[in-house]
Amino acid sequence: MNGKIVVEHLTKTFKKGNVQAVKDVSFEVEEGEFFAFLGPNGAGKSTTVQILTTLINATSGKAEVAGHDVIREPEKVRRYIGVALQETGVDPDLTGREMIELQANIFGFRKEEGKKRAQELLEIVQLTEAAERRIGNYSGGMRRRLDLALTLVNEPKILFLDEPTTGLDPSNRMAIWEELRRLNEEVGTTIFLTTQYLEEADSLAHRISIINDGEIVATGTPKELKAQIGNDLITLTLKNEKQQSEAVEYLRGQMAGVDVINRQNKVLIYVEEGTKQLLEVVRLFDQEGYEIEDIQLSSPTLDDIFLKITSEKKEGVRAVGE
Numbered sequence: 469m470n471g472k473i474v475v476e477h478l479t480k481t482f483k484k485g486n487v488q489a490v491k492d493v494s495f496e497v498e499e500g501e502f503f504a505f506l507g508p509n510g511a512g513k514s515t516t517v518q519i520l521t522t523l524i525n526a527t528s529g530k531a532e533v534a535g536h537d538v539i540r541e542p543e544k545v546r547r548y549i550g551v552a553l554q555e556t557g558v559d560p561d562l563t564g565r566e567m568i569e570l571q572a573n574i575f576g577f578r579k580e581e582g583k584k585r586a587q588e589l590l591e592i593v594q595l596t597e598a599a600e601r602r603i604g605n606y607s608g609g610m611r612r613r614l615d616l617a618l619t620l621v622n623e624p625k626i627l628f629l630d631e632p633t634t635g636l637d638p639s640n641r642m643a644i645w646e647e648l649r650r651l652n653e654e655v656g657t658t659i660f661l662t663t664q665y666l667e668e669a670d671s672l673a674h675r676i677s678i679i680n681d682g683e684i685v686a687t688g689t690p691k692e693l694k695a696q697i698g699n700d701l702i703t704l705t706l707k708n709e710k711q712q713s714e715a716v717e718y719l720r721g722q723m724a725g726v727d728v729i730n731r732q733n734k735v736l737i738y739v740e741e742g743t744k745q746l747l748e749v750v751r752l753f754d755q756e757g758y759e760i761e762d763i764q765l766s767s768p769t770l771d772d773i774f775l776k777i778t779s780e781k782k783e784g785v786r787a788v789g790e
């Protein structure tokens with residue numbers, strides 16, 4: 469058994485509507501990795517999760533989860549995974565606490581252990597106050613938190629989470645992020661998470677694949693994806709404009725390999741690591757007595773990357789079709 473996910477040329481066509489939901493998708497997730505599938509509505513994220521968790525079959529291609537083929541050995545795959553899907557089957561007549569205890573029983577916890585685990589999980593997902601209420605009366609966000617708790621009962625080796633924080637308010641979202649980070653870092657759980665939230669993928673994942681219209685359009689660490697649209701930019705203005713040309717020459721001399729551009733009353737500095745080099749610029753100017761009026765750092769966000777990549781893709785497709 470290993471905690472890896474290996475996907476090769478996965479394709480899924482739904483006969484109904486003849487939708488190609490997943491198109492020749494290949495990727496690997498290493499044991500202990502936190503991996504995110506980032507994409508808009510209808511991109512194919514849920515379909516991929518459903519194939520990997522043995523709920524539906526792919527049309528073609530191959531996938532191994534925890535060392536087992538999802539089609540030939542689905543029961544072995546299920547033994548090692550936890551799944552929190554967008555829609556799950558819970559009994560609306562049970563209370564949240566009863567549902568978690570029931571799940572613990574299914575996983576073979578003794579009664580007292582199950583109660584203890586249920587209490588821990590209710591605290592983690594912040595449902596202690598609602599623990600004695602029937603699930604049928606839970607809000608969407610509460611259901612989502614309960615789903616996560618159910619998934620975590622047996623601390624699975626690989627965890628699949630399909631948009632786990634959609635519809636949650638910021639404090640609930642943060643609590644779930646913390647728990648996911650803890651599971652990944654302390655327990656070593658491999659995590660495959662889908663999300664429409666750029667900041668969620670950016671904040672949690674070691675690596676991200678951007679999926680759009682059934683295809684992976686980019687893969688990399690958050691940093692690598694950001695680097696795809698250029699480096700950080702420092703923009704500054706000096707108190708005394710007359711010093712600007714001299715200051716630019718000075719900076720070029722001090723910061724080898726960095727592009728320093730003199731433009732009207734602004735100095736533009738293209739750097740690799742914005743924050744660190746911003747401090748260096750301030751220090752160098754301070755040393756020489758160049759007083760800074762204003763300094764700003766802008767760095768590309770994943771939003772910028774997503775828009776750039778998906779719009780390039782669309783333009784590409786249009787160009788081919790024309």
Ligand SMILES: Nc1ncnc2c1ncn2[C@@H]1O[C@H](COP(=O)(O)OP(=O)(O)OP(=O)(O)O)[C@@H](O)[C@H]1O
Binds near residue numbers: 485489509511514516
């Ligand atoms: N059972 C189904 N039958 C027919 N088409 C389907 C089925 N399930 C999904 N689709 C279609 O497949 C495409 C991908 O859907 P999928 O649910 O995988 O996207 P998603 O990225 O998870 O989106 P969301 O963020 O909205 O959940 C969509 O066009 C969707 O309408």
